[in-house]
Amino acid sequence: MITLLAGGVGGARLLRGLAAVVPRGELTVVVNTGDDDEFYGLAVSPDIDTILYTLAGLAPLERGWGIDGDTFYVREELDRLTEKGWFALGDRDIATHVYRTWRLRDGATLSRVTAEICLARGIGVRVLPMSDDPIRTEVVSDRGVLAFQDYLVRLRAEPAVRSVRYRGARKARPAAGVIEAIEQSSLIVIAPSNPFVSIGPILALPGIRPALAKARSRVVAVSPLIAGRAVKGPLADMLGAMGRNADVGAIADFYRGLATRLIVAPGDGPRQTADAVMEILEHDILLLEPQRAQALATFLCGLAVAL
Amino acid sequence: MITLLAGGVGGARLLRGLAAVVPRGELTVVVNTGDDDEFYGLAVSPDIDTILYTLAGLAPLERGWGIDGDTFYVREELDRLTEKGWFALGDRDIATHVYRTWRLRDGATLSRVTAEICLARGIGVRVLPMSDDPIRTEVVSDRGVLAFQDYLVRLRAEPAVRSVRYRGARKARPAAGVIEAIEQSSLIVIAPSNPFVSIGPILALPGIRPALAKARSRVVAVSPLIAGRAVKGPLADMLGAMGRNADVGAIADFYRGLATRLIVAPGDGPRQTADAVMEILEHDILLLEPQRAQALATFLCGLAVAL
Numbered sequence: 052m053i054t055l056l057a058g059g060v061g062g063a064r065l066l067r068g069l070a071a072v073v074p075r076g077e078l079t080v081v082v083n084t085g086d087d088d089e090f091y092g093l094a095v096s097p098d099i100d101t102i103l104y105t106l107a108g109l110a111p112l113e114r115g116w117g118i119d120g121d122t123f124y125v126r127e128e129l130d131r132l133t134e135k136g137w138f139a140l141g142d143r144d145i146a147t148h149v150y151r152t153w154r155l156r157d158g159a160t161l162s163r164v165t166a167e168i169c170l171a172r173g174i175g176v177r178v179l180p181m182s183d184d185p186i187r188t189e190v191v192s193d194r195g196v197l198a199f200q201d202y203l204v205r206l207r208a209e210p211a212v213r214s215v216r217y218r219g220a221r222k223a224r225p226a227a228g229v230i231e232a233i234e235q236s237s238l239i240v241i242a243p244s245n246p247f248v249s250i251g252p253i254l255a256l257p258g259i260r261p262a263l264a265k266a267r268s269r270v271v272a273v274s275p276l277i278a279g280r281a282v283k284g285p286l287a288d289m290l291g292a293m294g295r296n297a298d299v300g301a302i303a304d305f306y307r308g309l310a311t312r313l314i315v316a317p318g319d320g321p322r323q324t325a326d327a328v329m330e331i332l333e334h335d336i337l338l339l340e341p342q343r344a345q346a347l348a349t350f351l352c353g354l355a356v357a358l
Numbered sequence: 359m360i361t362l363l364a365g366g367v368g369g370a371r372l373l374r375g376l377a378a379v380v381p382r383g384e385l386t387v388v389v390n391t392g393d394d395d396e397f398y399g400l401a402v403s404p405d406i407d408t409i410l411y412t413l414a415g416l417a418p419l420e421r422g423w424g425i426d427g428d429t430f431y432v433r434e435e436l437d438r439l440t441e442k443g444w445f446a447l448g449d450r451d452i453a454t455h456v457y458r459t460w461r462l463r464d465g466a467t468l469s470r471v472t473a474e475i476c477l478a479r480g481i482g483v484r485v486l487p488m489s490d491d492p493i494r495t496e497v498v499s500d501r502g503v504l505a506f507q508d509y510l511v512r513l514r515a516e517p518a519v520r521s522v523r524y525r526g527a528r529k530a531r532p533a534a535g536v537i538e539a540i541e542q543s544s545l546i547v548i549a550p551s552n553p554f555v556s557i558g559p560i561l562a563l564p565g566i567r568p569a570l571a572k573a574r575s576r577v578v579a580v581s582p583l584i585a586g587r588a589v590k591g592p593l594a595d596m597l598g599a600m601g602r603n604a605d606v607g608a609i610a611d612f613y614r615g616l617a618t619r620l621i622v623a624p625g626d627g628p629r630q631t632a633d634a635v636m637e638i639l640e641h642d643i644l645l646l647e648p649q650r651a652q653a654l655a656t657f658l659c660g661l662a663v664a665l
Contacts, residue, residue: 124428128450145432149452
């Protein structure tokens, strides 16, 4: 079994590759829920949805959110009824949020609802929210403490980030199956997602760091940086604002003690980053095209077999 | 001031006429909420919505529900996620339900939410839900006790109706302004809506019957039957199943003591229905075309002036 720890886009792209290579039923993804928020009273889980839509073949190839070809009639009408919204919600996407909100109000866990959606959409990968308890990633910035979507979408990641915190994480429990997935997988992959806002919330849950530390010889991280730039999102700026260089060394530091291998882009490797305890492997990690994601997935499967 | 007591379609059609004739601010409509239900966790108020969409110019002329030209992408997707639904919910219509559900969960009353929608849509008529408390019309039928939408929409009004009851009505209070509207209006019009399932829930609220009885010389009802048939809906069948003839006499009996005038279709009048305490007036009451609704509205305004 292979387990992927993932945020949204980067995780989804790698997952598309893994799902094409790993036999059905042998793949688990643990998804960040720190980005979750409510819009118009609807429970929105952006990272879970990006993962689900990608696995269901509904995600647009380039855009990192929503359903390809979706319409926006509900949102247009909501804009007439209340102040203009800033979070994109397509009609088919809203069906997911209506369904999730309904089931959660009825007492179902987020894990349960996610499994129901997987079943309804014929998704064979086991998709686990990192937790069924509410965790909210907050960005401490030069414009105050911001809810994550507020920072990322409304303010377009413009505020300078001082730190990131995960409200509710310490009292939350990992969802059923998350720790077991880490313990029992032959390979645990940390997706090329933002370490602070996509992987950080998962690591902040009680029990996750110890489980990863124990499994670290089977844990491999994929760098979200290529030549000092994030493939998508505000990671490079965030590192800069925190006084770090946006380089592979910063990523290695983040996962030190939790992983023993880091896959970086060709040219970002050992010559730049000498590391005694983290093996740095070079491989193509630009995953936009499905074939390239499959190539990396095949490389990861080879690692899993070698271990 | 004129106050209309209304259910859905019949009320909305008469209201369209009244709104064209009565000066802005002089018209109040008290709307049945016994049809309210939840679908996918969304709070749906079918009669209020029919009224709001009609007043906003969004309602289809013939169909008695939803927004003209609406699309159904959310519902199509919900049908993929869960069992196929039987209640039609268009995308723009769903925006109303999402907004209402959100505001109600936030603690707003249904009156407040309705007023907000009126303001947002530029509706000048005062639209009052009959109550802010939940009342549910239930149909006692040969197939058991049915929620009203279940009876009307899912089962297409096919079960034989033994009686109708209004769960929650006795403990509910009329919404703020409802009793005052009845007390202060120069004319109170009971719309050509189904007496059992549209007007009955309003009458079942504490204080409404006494207020109407006191105002009865100013109360006029419009018959929902024309030549023994309901313009729309299951009224004639319901009367039959309850052992009553579907005629103007049954309507007069229903409103006896609460109204002193009943407007019936040409030919349905005094020759058929001799009534000592209810004055029977003949007028065109088929209101599908806006001009005919305006003609009746003008006739009603004449009554108001005469009183």
